[in-house]
Amino acid sequence: MKSNSLVSKRVQAKLSGMSPVIIMLVVFTIFALLNTVQGINFLSPSNLSTIINQACFLIIVGIGQSLVILVGGINLSMGAVMAFTTVLWGDMLLKDSGINPLIPSLLILATAALIGCFSGLMITKLNITPYIATFAVMYAFRGLAWVYLRNRVIYNLDKGFREIATGRLFKVGGFSVTVPMLIALGFLLFFYVLLRHTNFGRQLYFTGANPTAARFSGINTNRIIVLAYTISTALAGFAGLMFMARLNSTEPGMASKTHFEAITVSLIGGFVMTGGIGSIWGVAGGAIVVFTIQSGMNSLQLPGELQSMINGLLIIFAVFLNHTLANKKMQLENDLSDKRLKIAGMDNVKGVS
Amino acid sequence: MNESQQPSKKYLNWLFQKREDNTMIKESKKFTLSDLPNSIYIFLLVFALASVLVPNFFSPGNIATLLTQACALMLLSVAMSMSLMMGCIDLSLGGVVSMTGVIMAILLKNGISAWLSVIVGLLAGMLFGLFIGIVVTKLKVPSFIATFGAGGIAQSLANTLSEQRTVAWEPSGKTRLIDVLGDNVFVIKFGDSAAQTLTFPVLLLLTVLVITVVLIAFKKTNLGSNIYALGANEETARLAGIVPSRWKTAIFINSGLIAAIASIVLMVRTNSLQPMIGENLEFQAVVAAVLGGNSLKGGKGSIPGAIMGALVLYVIRNAMSLWGIGTSIVMVVIGATLVVGMIINEIAQYIATTKNEQLIIARQAGRKVGNNEK
Numbered sequence: 001m002k003s004n005s006l007v008s009k010r011v012q013a014k015l016s017g018m019s020p021v022i023i024m025l026v027v028f029t030i031f032a033l034l035n036t037v038q039g040i041n042f043l044s045p046s047n048l049s050t051i052i053n054q055a056c057f058l059i060i061v062g063i064g065q066s067l068v069i070l071v072g073g074i075n076l077s078m079g080a081v082m083a084f085t086t087v088l089w090g091d092m093l094l095k096d097s098g099i100n101p102l103i104p105s106l107l108i109l110a111t112a113a114l115i116g117c118f119s120g121l122m123i124t125k126l127n128i129t130p131y132i133a134t135f136a137v138m139y140a141f142r143g144l145a146w147v148y149l150r151n152r153v154i155y156n157l158d159k160g161f162r163e164i165a166t167g168r169l170f171k172v173g174g175f176s177v178t179v180p181m182l183i184a185l186g187f188l189l190f191f192y193v194l195l196r197h198t199n200f201g202r203q204l205y206f207t208g209a210n211p212t213a214a215r216f217s218g219i220n221t222n223r224i225i226v227l228a229y230t231i232s233t234a235l236a237g238f239a240g241l242m243f244m245a246r247l248n249s250t251e252p253g254m255a256s257k258t259h260f261e262a263i264t265v266s267l268i269g270g271f272v273m274t275g276g277i278g279s280i281w282g283v284a285g286g287a288i289v290v291f292t293i294q295s296g297m298n299s300l301q302l303p304g305e306l307q308s309m310i311n312g313l314l315i316i317f318a319v320f321l322n323h324t325l326a327n328k329k330m331q332l333e334n335d336l337s338d339k340r341l342k343i344a345g346m347d348n349v350k351g352v353s
Numbered sequence: 354m355n356e357s358q359q360p361s362k363k364y365l366n367w368l369f370q371k372r373e374d375n376t377m378i379k380e381s382k383k384f385t386l387s388d389l390p391n392s393i394y395i396f397l398l399v400f401a402l403a404s405v406l407v408p409n410f411f412s413p414g415n416i417a418t419l420l421t422q423a424c425a426l427m428l429l430s431v432a433m434s435m436s437l438m439m440g441c442i443d444l445s446l447g448g449v450v451s452m453t454g455v456i457m458a459i460l461l462k463n464g465i466s467a468w469l470s471v472i473v474g475l476l477a478g479m480l481f482g483l484f485i486g487i488v489v490t491k492l493k494v495p496s497f498i499a500t501f502g503a504g505g506i507a508q509s510l511a512n513t514l515s516e517q518r519t520v521a522w523e524p525s526g527k528t529r530l531i532d533v534l535g536d537n538v539f540v541i542k543f544g545d546s547a548a549q550t551l552t553f554p555v556l557l558l559l560t561v562l563v564i565t566v567v568l569i570a571f572k573k574t575n576l577g578s579n580i581y582a583l584g585a586n587e588e589t590a591r592l593a594g595i596v597p598s599r600w601k602t603a604i605f606i607n608s609g610l611i612a613a614i615a616s617i618v619l620m621v622r623t624n625s626l627q628p629m630i631g632e633n634l635e636f637q638a639v640v641a642a643v644l645g646g647n648s649l650k651g652g653k654g655s656i657p658g659a660i661m662g663a664l665v666l667y668v669i670r671n672a673m674s675l676w677g678i679g680t681s682i683v684m685v686v687i688g689a690t691l692v693v694g695m696i697i698n699e700i701a702q703y704i705a706t707t708k709n710e711q712l713i714i715a716r717q718a719g720r721k722v723g724n725n726e727k
Contacts, residue, residue: 126692126696127699128699131639132643133695135691136692138688139684139687139691140684140685140688143686146679147681273498303513305512306513308508309510309513312501312503312505316492316499316502316503319499
């Protein structure tokens with residue numbers, strides 16, 4: 001290792017910071033190879049666009065979950081909120097309701113945000129662990145959704161509204177760009193800017209990394225945490241809209257595993273449960289990994305029962321890899337800064353870092 | 354407050370005359386109401402409400418049914434509360450219940466003797482626990498994620514092995530053990546109807562036995578103190594000579610074993626096992642343990658509390674189904690109970706800490722007075 005030049009170390013440090021990309025490439029290669037052996041063109045533009053199109057929904061939920069994981073919490077209520085809000089206002093989105101779909105959409109987002117605010121307040125004011133608080137919210141609102149709708153299913157939605165999940169814009173050589181892709185990209189860009197280039201984003205990272213230090217340096221950590229849960233659950237509401245538009249229906253039992261998928265996505269994407277670490281682009285990588293595996297296994301005609309096994313192994317492996325690479329990156333960066341000091345002739349000066 | 358304490362002090366002085374210096378320590382071991390797990394109040398409240406409001410709830414037959422139904426969850430909440438106390442969480446419990454159950458059911462279906470299949474099932478649970486332990490301690494994956502992933506793996510194994518179909522077996526001479534487990538220890542008839550018959554199933558006896566063994570091990574050996582120490586501060590515990598990796602692995606193996614026992618409890622009555630049987634059981638166990646005063650941050654809580662928490666859940670479910678209320682409202686009520694229970698726990702803890710502080714202040718004052726008198 002000692003003979004390594006500065007440049008190669010820098011490259012290594014950069015690579016170590018991109019574990020989601022590495023996982024994504026590995027998964028893509030494995031499935032592309034396996035499928036090529038079977039004589040299926042896995043990497044065809046149309047297949048890629050299908051995978052990315054499906055992943056968009058998961059990207060939005062994943063962003064929501066990541067925000068909460070960033071402040072050291074967890075949001076188990078996402079699926080239940082999706083079901084409850086869409087069931088509550090879904091009747092207004094029906095084809096023959098004659099109401100502008102924008103109104104129920106906004107109502108759904110507002111209700112979701114309100115529920116998120118409620119769980120945030122429970123966590124900060126009543127001092128209930130996030131896991132338990134959001135679990136209680138999940139149970140209660142899933143139950144309320146069943147109570148409200150009974151055994152009915154809301155079906156046949158407004159055409160214009162369904163565009164947000166089914167709309168296609170244009171085709172580039174077999175790769176069709178769809179509305180969900182644009183929406184997901186918009187969200188990714190927005191949250192990238194929010195997390196990296198605004199005060200609020202820095203405060204989120206700081207609160208997650210060390211709540212006590214953040215509080216002592218004048219950040220209203222309670223407000224930050226409540227806001228994180230509010231935004232997260234509002235995003236779940238938006239994902240609910242897309243889910244409903246794609247299926248053209250909604251029912252109280254929908255999206256029963258979404259919170260798990262969201263956690264999987266953000267963990268593969270490099271977020272750490274203790275908070276304070278992670279980049280929003282990892283979420284996109286994680287979502288694409290999950291759907292690559294799903295679509296790859298479907299095209300190989302493997303049984304669906306194996307899916308959750310592979311997901312389980314993948315989570316353990318991804319978290320292990322993220323952890324190891326993060327340590328390595330830190331070590332390399334320390335080495336690099338030592339070397340830089342040496343070049344500057346300051347290595348003998350104590351107290352400079 | 355001081356006045357009310359005096360008679361007891363006199364009594365204790367009389368009782369421990371030879372060891373006067375130790376009176377303070379003995380006094381602090383005196384039983385107080387706050388020594389009980391908080392969930393016992395929630396349990397008593399829910400139980401009293403159900404007995405008063407719901408007809409047929411407070412009958413021997415129904416209470417026996419309730420306890421028998423709660424067996425599996427009581428066992429799982431014991432395992433869950435032990436891992437929570439140590440600062441870990443075991444989300445694989447549900448998956449392991451399904452997996453070990455399917456393994457045992459398939460063995461029984463193929464005519465292998467019940468003893469052997471039960472032993473294989475228990476070993477499978479322990480092996481899976483060992484796997485989780487290695488992932489947590491050697492690969493340094495946080496227990497939440499490791500067990501979350503492992504639970505998915507176990508559930509998927511169960512689905513694959515059983516091809517997503519219920520596995521049933523014919524009772525025969527070889528499955529006598531299972532028949533015995535499904536039997537009753539005794540039946541007392543207060544009347545002719547089923548509600549007036551008090552039964553004591555072998556399953557309940559088995560559950561009580563397992564819980565007693567765990568509790569004795571917890572109180573009488575260094576298991577309990579080590580778990581608390583690891584949960585409160587792993588680094589301090591390590592410096593005090595407790596090997597965290599060994600204890601963590603042991604707890605996960607224990608969880609796997611208890612999950613296997615729970616799956617036996619779930620399958621003996623019907624002579625069959627459905628592969629999705631363990632679904633969501635781990636969450637119910639977490640809810641039970643948390644209602645029982647366990648914290649997800651580790652280092653506090655108790656096993657009896659978790660068992661009480663499990664009983665609270667089943668009392669609610671049983672009472673509401675007797676009342677003819679749909680399962681959807683039960684979900685809402687359980688969610689609300691969880692929040693209320695957490696708030697009660699928080700208040701009880703606040704009272705306990707302030708009381709403790711007052712007690713310490715009072716004692717210090719008492720000591721000073723005593724010194725002056727001498």
